[in-house]
Amino acid sequence: MRVTVTVNGERREADDVWEGESLLHVLRERLGLPGSKNACEQGECGSCTVLMDGLPVCACLVAAGQAQDREVRTVEGLAEGADRLAPVQEAFVEAGAVQCGFCTPGLLVAAHDLIRRAGRPSDVEIREALAGNLCRCTGYEKIMEAVRLAAARTASAELSTEDTP
Amino acid sequence: MDFLRPASWAEALAVKAERPDAVPIAGGTDVMVELNFDHRRPPALLDLTRVAELAEWSERDGRVRLGAGVPYARIIAELGDRLPGLATAARTVGSPQIRNRGTVGGNLGAASPAGDAHPVLLATDAVVEVASTRGVRTVPAAEFYRGVKRNALEPDELIAAVHLDVARGPQQFAKVGTRNAMVIAVCAFGLALHPDRRRVGTGIGSAAPTPVRAPAAEDFLSAELTDAGLWASRRPLPDAVRRRFGELVAEAASPIDDVRGSAAYRRHALAVLARRTLGWAWDEYREGGWSACA
Ligand SMILES: Cc1cc2nc3c(=O)[nH]c(=O)nc-3n(C[C@H](O)[C@H](O)[C@H](O)COP(=O)(O)OP(=O)(O)OC[C@H]3O[C@@H](n4cnc5c(N)ncnc54)[C@H](O)[C@@H]3O)c2cc1C
Numbered sequence: 001m002r003v004t005v006t007v008n009g010e011r012r013e014a015d016d017v018w019e020g021e022s023l024l025h026v027l028r029e030r031l032g033l034p035g036s037k038n039a040c041e042q043g044e045c046g047s048c049t050v051l052m053d054g055l056p057v058c059a060c061l062v063a064a065g066q067a068q069d070r071e072v073r074t075v076e077g078l079a080e081g082a083d084r085l086a087p088v089q090e091a092f093v094e095a096g097a098v099q100c101g102f103c104t105p106g107l108l109v110a111a112h113d114l115i116r117r118a119g120r121p122s123d124v125e126i127r128e129a130l131a132g133n134l135c136r137c138t139g140y141e142k143i144m145e146a147v148r149l150a151a152a153r154t155a156s157a158e159l160s161t162e163d164t165p
Numbered sequence: 166m167d168f169l170r171p172a173s174w175a176e177a178l179a180v181k182a183e184r185p186d187a188v189p190i191a192g193g194t195d196v197m198v199e200l201n202f203d204h205r206r207p208p209a210l211l212d213l214t215r216v217a218e219l220a221e222w223s224e225r226d227g228r229v230r231l232g233a234g235v236p237y238a239r240i241i242a243e244l245g246d247r248l249p250g251l252a253t254a255a256r257t258v259g260s261p262q263i264r265n266r267g268t269v270g271g272n273l274g275a276a277s278p279a280g281d282a283h284p285v286l287l288a289t290d291a292v293v294e295v296a297s298t299r300g301v302r303t304v305p306a307a308e309f310y311r312g313v314k315r316n317a318l319e320p321d322e323l324i325a326a327v328h329l330d331v332a333r334g335p336q337q338f339a340k341v342g343t344r345n346a347m348v349i350a351v352c353a354f355g356l357a358l359h360p361d362r363r364r365v366g367t368g369i370g371s372a373a374p375t376p377v378r379a380p381a382a383e384d385f386l387s388a389e390l391t392d393a394g395l396w397a398s399r400r401p402l403p404d405a406v407r408r409r410f411g412e413l414v415a416e417a418a419s420p421i422d423d424v425r426g427s428a429a430y431r432r433h434a435l436a437v438l439a440r441r442t443l444g445w446a447w448d449e450y451r452e453g454g455w456s457a458c459a
Pocket residue numbers: 042043044188189190191192193194195196197198213233234257258259260263266267268269270271272273274275279280281282322323324325347348349350
């Protein structure tokens with residue numbers, strides 16, 4: 001079947017999609033977007049996290065046909081331009097929150113969504129929001145640091161735009 | 166495989182009548198795992214996420230009609246005050262990603278003994294609304310679970326909604342697992358105090374082939390609370406009553422040994438969960454806010 005879905009603001013079409021296929025497979029194998037990772041295919045690891053209609057979901061658990069006409073945002077679409085990282089991406093680099101990097105795309109999408117919703121989340125809120133994303137390398141402390149940093153920067157950037165007349 | 170995509174509830178029922186072999190898919194958090202791992206190759210998927218009616222809830226005359234397709238995240242955000250037990254259980258499901266997609270309809274469809282909605286649906290006397298082109302029928306939650314991962318649906322039927330009373334007393338849910346996020350319960354317990362009816366409701370998860378109530382525990386506690394005038398006096402619960410309640414809950418279970426825990430551990434843990442949730446619920450009742458009787 002054909003699936004049409006808006007990915008990172010662009011209307012995309014995938015052909016010959018198998019009816020039982022996941023959105024993750026369509027993104028990676030048919031639309032050339034391998035940023036979302038495929039690790040467990042059972043919702044346990046979060047490395048395939050994308051935003052669908054604005055909500056973080058596991059792309060491996062969305063049937064491709066369910067994404068028809070929906071808005072999907074992947075890690076490839078977090079940055080605003082080709083030469084500038086999103087605040088949460090910059091913070092992950094600076095804090096050293098990336099080791100092998102396999103969990104990173106999913107964590108970035110989940111963390112980006114948290115900061116957008118919660119502004120300056122508490123540590124408990126960060127842990128709760130990232131509870132569906134597993135990392136086997138970092139021990140999570142650097143990830144916590146990166147999210148705190150990104151949240152603080154985003155909040156102060158918003159303050160200073162409010163200040164400018 | 167066919168991918169069937171009804172746009173309305175009437176169409177969904179018509180499609181299911183025509184294609185009883187089609188597997189409904191709502192949040193997909195159970196169905197997609199089975200597809201990804203080749204555990205299931207149904208001839209057709211019936212996508213319910215375009216049926217707007219399923220994702221709605223409404224309240225009328227003190228009862229909530231919860232559409233089968235309302236995801237857990239919305240139950241937590243929108244129904245925490247009306248359905249505190251179900252919202253508490255919803256908070257323990259999977260992870261944020263799973264709660265954004267997973268639904269009570271899917272929990273009932275899968276009918277796993279470990280489904281976290283079930284203990285609360287049992288404790289609150291929830292009723293499942295089931296429909297087909299032949300008509301609508303209602304099935305009390307206690308009669309909906311028919312065996313390990315089997316439910317009362319006929320092949321042409323879909324789950325439309327769940328009906329629950331707006332809480333008139335404290336409700337609790339607790340589960341035992343190896344960590345906080347993303348665990349299948351080793352065992353779980355749901356409790357609802359119904360001061361208006363002077364009754365107590367219970368539900369046990371993961372400790373029998375299906376989710377079950379603990380009728381002897383309900384009768385015992387209801388009688389203790391009523392006979393000692395505790396609903397009105399709101400005095401502390403005697404320890405012996407809490408302990409006996411826990412024992413009776415554990416006796417209602419018929420757990421097995423498996424990778425998640427032994428039968429003996431499950432029985433023990435259930436008694437503890439029952440005792441604790443009763444303590445929390447009774448403390449909440451004593452603090453007031455809930456009226457004593459109708
Ligand atoms: C990582 C992970 C963690 C999980 N953690 C938990 C947990 O902590 N607690 C828990 O209880 N569950 C858990 N689950 C299981 C699952 O999320 C729940 O059972 C959820 O409620 C399923 O809802 P769904 O809408 O995604 O169902 P789906 O996968 O869409 O469907 C499940 C079943 O119900 C049927 N169905 C769905 N809707 C209807 C309908 N309206 N009428 C008739 N049949 C229908 C489907 O055909 C299928 O058989 C977890 C799953 C994953 C992947």
